[in-house]
Amino acid sequence: MRVIRDAAELRAVSQAWHAAGERIALVPTMGYLHEGHLALVARARELAPRVIATIFVNPTQFAPHEDLGRYPRDEAGDIAKLEAAGCDVLFAPSVEVMYPAGFATRIAMSGPAEGLEGTHRPQMFAGVALVCTRLFGMSGADVAVFGEKDWQQVMVVRRVVEDLALPITIETVPTIRAADGLALSSRNAYLDPEARVKAAAMHAALSYAAERLRAGATAAEACGEAEERLREAGFRQVDYVALRSERGFEEMEKLSEPGRVLGAAWLRQVRLIDNVTKSG
Amino acid sequence: MRVIRDAAELRAVSQAWHAAGERIALVPTMGYLHEGHLALVARARELAPRVIATIFVNPTQFAPHEDLGRYPRDEAGDIAKLEAAGCDVLFAPSVEVMYPAGFATRIAMSGPAEGLEGTHRPQMFAGVALVCTRLFGMSGADVAVFGEKDWQQVMVVRRVVEDLALPITIETVPTIRAADGLALSSRNAYLDPEARVKAAAMHAALSYAAERLRAGATAAEACGEAEERLREAGFRQVDYVALRSERGFEEMEKLSEPGRVLGAAWLRQVRLIDNVTKSG
Numbered sequence: 175m176r177v178i179r180d181a182a183e184l185r186a187v188s189q190a191w192h193a194a195g196e197r198i199a200l201v202p203t204m205g206y207l208h209e210g211h212l213a214l215v216a217r218a219r220e221l222a223p224r225v226i227a228t229i230f231v232n233p234t235q236f237a238p239h240e241d242l243g244r245y246p247r248d249e250a251g252d253i254a255k256l257e258a259a260g261c262d263v264l265f266a267p268s269v270e271v272m273y274p275a276g277f278a279t280r281i282a283m284s285g286p287a288e289g290l291e292g293t294h295r296p297q298m299f300a301g302v303a304l305v306c307t308r309l310f311g312m313s314g315a316d317v318a319v320f321g322e323k324d325w326q327q328v329m330v331v332r333r334v335v336e337d338l339a340l341p342i343t344i345e346t347v348p349t350i351r352a353a354d355g356l357a358l359s360s361r362n363a364y365l366d367p368e369a370r371v372k373a374a375a376m377h378a379a380l381s382y383a384a385e386r387l388r389a390g391a392t393a394a395e396a397c398g399e400a401e402e403r404l405r406e407a408g409f410r411q412v413d414y415v416a417l418r419s420e421r422g423f424e425e426m427e428k429l430s431e432p433g434r435v436l437g438a439a440w441l442r443q444v445r446l447i448d449n450v451t452k453s454g
Numbered sequence: 455m456r457v458i459r460d461a462a463e464l465r466a467v468s469q470a471w472h473a474a475g476e477r478i479a480l481v482p483t484m485g486y487l488h489e490g491h492l493a494l495v496a497r498a499r500e501l502a503p504r505v506i507a508t509i510f511v512n513p514t515q516f517a518p519h520e521d522l523g524r525y526p527r528d529e530a531g532d533i534a535k536l537e538a539a540g541c542d543v544l545f546a547p548s549v550e551v552m553y554p555a556g557f558a559t560r561i562a563m564s565g566p567a568e569g570l571e572g573t574h575r576p577q578m579f580a581g582v583a584l585v586c587t588r589l590f591g592m593s594g595a596d597v598a599v600f601g602e603k604d605w606q607q608v609m610v611v612r613r614v615v616e617d618l619a620l621p622i623t624i625e626t627v628p629t630i631r632a633a634d635g636l637a638l639s640s641r642n643a644y645l646d647p648e649a650r651v652k653a654a655a656m657h658a659a660l661s662y663a664a665e666r667l668r669a670g671a672t673a674a675e676a677c678g679e680a681e682e683r684l685r686e687a688g689f690r691q692v693d694y695v696a697l698r699s700e701r702g703f704e705e706m707e708k709l710s711e712p713g714r715v716l717g718a719a720w721l722r723q724v725r726l727i728d729n730v731t732k733s734g
Contacts, residue, residue, distance in 0.1 A: 181619075276702075278565025279583070279617035285558025303559070311619025337559035339461075339591025341621065422556075 175257045177264045181312055184265050188226075188314035197222040200315035200342075202306060205229035205266075206246040206360035207255050210350040214319045215259040217347045221317050227256050228265045228309055230272060235301025246363045265313065272308065280304060286329035286423045290436055291447070294413045302327055303334040310335075310342045318342055323349040323357045325434055325449045329423045349448070351377065357448045364444040373441055375407030380435045380450045383415060387429040393417040394427075397435070404439050413438040413445070420451070455537040457544045461592055464545050468506075468594035477502040480595035480622075482586060485509035485546075486526040486640035487535050490630040494599045495539040497627045501597050507536050508545045508589055510552060515581025526643045545593065552588065560584060566609035566703045570716055571727070574693045582607055583614040590615075590622045598622055603629040603637045605714055605729045609703045629728070631657065637728045644724040653721055655687030660715045660730045663695060667709040673697040674707075677715070684719050693718040693725070700731070 178184050191198055199218035203211050211227075218225040229252060236242035249266065256264050280300060287299035310318060320328050332344050349357045355377030356362065356370075365373055383400035387393065397415040404412050418424060420432040436449040458464045471478055479498035483491050491507075498505040509532060516522035529546065536544050560580060567579035590598060600608050612624050630638045635657030636650075645653055663680035667673065677695040684692050698704060700712040716729040 276565060276613075277617055278563055278567065278613050280562040280564075282560040282562060283558055284560075285556060287558065307618050309619075311621060314621065333556075333558050337557055338587050338618075339589075341591060341594065 175253070175261050175264060177253065177266060179265075179267055179271065181267070181271055184226075184263070184312055185314065187263060191224045192314060196224050197316045198224045198226060198314060200309065200313050200318040201225065201227040201261075202309050202318060202320070203227060203229055204231045204245065204360065205252050206248055206363065207252045208350075208358045208360065208362075210321050210323065210347075210358040212255060212259050213347050213350050214321055215256065215261055217345065218317075218319045219260055221319070221345060224263075225261050226263045226265055226313050226315060227261045228267075228313070230265075230267055230305065230309070232272070232301055232305040233269060234273070234304060235295075235298045237295065237297050240295070241361075241364075246360055265309075272305065281307065281334065283330055283334065286326065286333050289425075290414055290416055290418075291326050291438065294438060299327070299330045303330060306331050307334060307338065307340065310340055315342055317345055319345045319347060321349060322346050323359065323448065325436060326423070355381070357446075359446070361444060361446070365441065369441045369444065372408045373446060375404060375409065376437060376439065376446050376448050377450070379403040379407070380415065380437050380448055383417075383435045383437075384450050387417060387433070387435070390428070392428055393425075400435070400437065401439075404437070409439040409441050411440040413440070415439075455533070455541050455544060457533065457546060459545075459547055459551065461547070461551055464506075464543070464592055465594065467543060471504045472594060476504050477596045478504045478506060478594060480589065480593050480598040481505065481507040481541075482589050482598060482600070483507060483509055484511045484525065484640065485532050486528055486643065487532045488630075488638045488640065488642075490601050490603065490627075490638040492535060492539050493627050493630050494601055495536065495541055497625060498597075498599045499540055501599070501625060504543075505541050506543045506545055506593050506595060507541045508547075508593070510545075510547055510585065510589070512552070512581055512585040513549060514553070514584060515575075515578045517575065517577050520575070521641075521644075526640055545589075552585065561587065561614065563610055563614065566606060566613050569705075570694055570696055570698075571606050571718065574718060579607070579610045583610060586611050587614060587618065587620065590620055595622055597625055599625045599627060601629060602626050603639065603728065605716060606703070635661070637726075639726070641724060641726070645721065649721045649724065652688045653726060655684060655689065656717060656719065656726050656728050657730070659683040659687070660695065660717050660728055663697075663715045664730050667697060667713070667715070670708070672708055673705075680715070680717065681719075684717070689719040689721050691720040693720070695719075 199222035201214045281303040283299045354374035379400040383396040386396035400415040401412045415437040438447040479502035481494045561583040634654035659680040663676040666676035680695045681692045695717040718727040
């Protein structure tokens with residue numbers, strides 16, 4: 175696997191592959207890779223003969239008080255994992271390569287970027303839309319693969335691709351979970367052993383809400399009860415538990431069409447997010 | 455020439471051309487075409503075997519008090535001119551095709567979008583960046599051709615292409631002028647015969663400033679004198695006359711590197727803009 179840090183080198187590799195008629199699949203990540211990321215690489219390999227993974231902890235999607243500075247990193251470990259997973263190129267640019275002097279463009283998103291994560295992390299989706307748009311262009315990828323754990327992010331990325339008519343397709347891979355249901359996440363590294371045990375309550379609470387919705391409960395009832403369960407399990411603050419439609423990412427009062435239950439809550443200083451489809 | 459109004463039809467045509475190995479050049483316009491636009495089409499034909507012109511009066515780049523509602527239109531005349539100029543496709547979408555229900559993306563530009571037009575028409579370049587990015591993607595064009603009359607716009611479009619790593623190249627064509635120097639513009643249709651005569655003072659004043667700069671005058675002196683000449687010629691308000699560097703579009707106190715003199719001023723209710731390179 176080739177590790178590339180320079181935009182011109184990435185473009186040359188990508189153009190050579192396209193000239194040879196080879197499609198390219200992209201797996202954008204912030205590194206500190208786990209089985210969830212490797213499932214994205216596996217899916218990418220099914221979609222295209224060439225796979226580029228990226229590792230970039232994007233400063234524009236973090237607010238000043240957030241965990242940019244302490245976000246976990248292990249590039250050597252990540253390289254070994256990507257190599258073993260059959261990735262062709264790792265693109266790991268510096269901040270200066272991604273946002274060079276003179277950079278002057280920002281993207282603002284409404285629609286699926288509003289509410290939930292958009293309320294609690296107001297700067298995030300603008301940063302995600304910008305970095306993804308730029309990575310799509312720099313890599314020349316034909317398809318990009320995202321994990322469903324960050325479902326609202328998937329909705330935002332699909333939206334910016336459609337609105338800017340970007341020449342790329344977005345594919346998703348279901349969330350990979352630990353045996354107790356906890357969604358794999360690089361931020362799980364922040365959990366001490368006791369918190370790690372309690373963290374399983376997130377998936378349990380969202381699954382419970384989904385079950386109640388299927389039984390006919392309103393979103394207010396089902397999500398309210400899930401929030402209560404999170405607090406009982408030791409989460410100190412629940413940012414939200416909410417139902418959104420699968421197709422248009424719209425609020426629904428009941429499960430009147432296929433939907434997803436999304437949640438975000440704080441276990442001590444660690445913020446966990448997750449979501450489950452109507453099938454739990 | 456085929457007239458297309460639908461995004462899917464445009465994509466199909468563009469994909470078929472690319473599949474046949476044919477490059478595509480794009481000429482984005484707001485219609486009411488004149489010789490300046492046709493020079494862009496002629497350049498496009500040199501650059502690629504396939505040429506798509508677009509006509510779209512983009513509401514997102516007009517402020518509420520501006521001339522969106524009365525912007526001149528003549529689609530039948532435009533079609534005849536484009537056909538004669540050897541254009542392959544005219545893409546003339548409705549507002550609903552360009553900004554369908556659910557559209558949720560905005561682009562904000564700093565850098566070259568700041569100052570001059572960006573001061574006097576604060577919403578314009580965000581609208582230009584958005585519509586160009588979307589048209590580039592929808593058309594799949596390999597190169598787009600813009601006129602140098604809107605020089606700051608060219609700087610903004612080049613910037614968004616670089617920042618979002620869009621897979622397109624930007625080419626420009628020098629301004630086409632009437633015999634008395636007036637830059638051709640669809641908005642010249644607003645000028646009554648008396649104002650049309652006075653309008654020639656814009657190019658004369660900017661050329662005078664460029665000459666003074668070449669002779670060693672400061673930007674403050676040269677541009678101040680040009681503004682005075684515009685007022686003497688009957689312009690009721692001068693928005694700006696300014697020197698910017700050719701390469702980085704930066705303010706300069708003197709002509710210390712290749713530059714452009716840009717101006718905008720009002721002749722009665724008509725706002726004219728123009729610019730000249732250091733060679734006048």
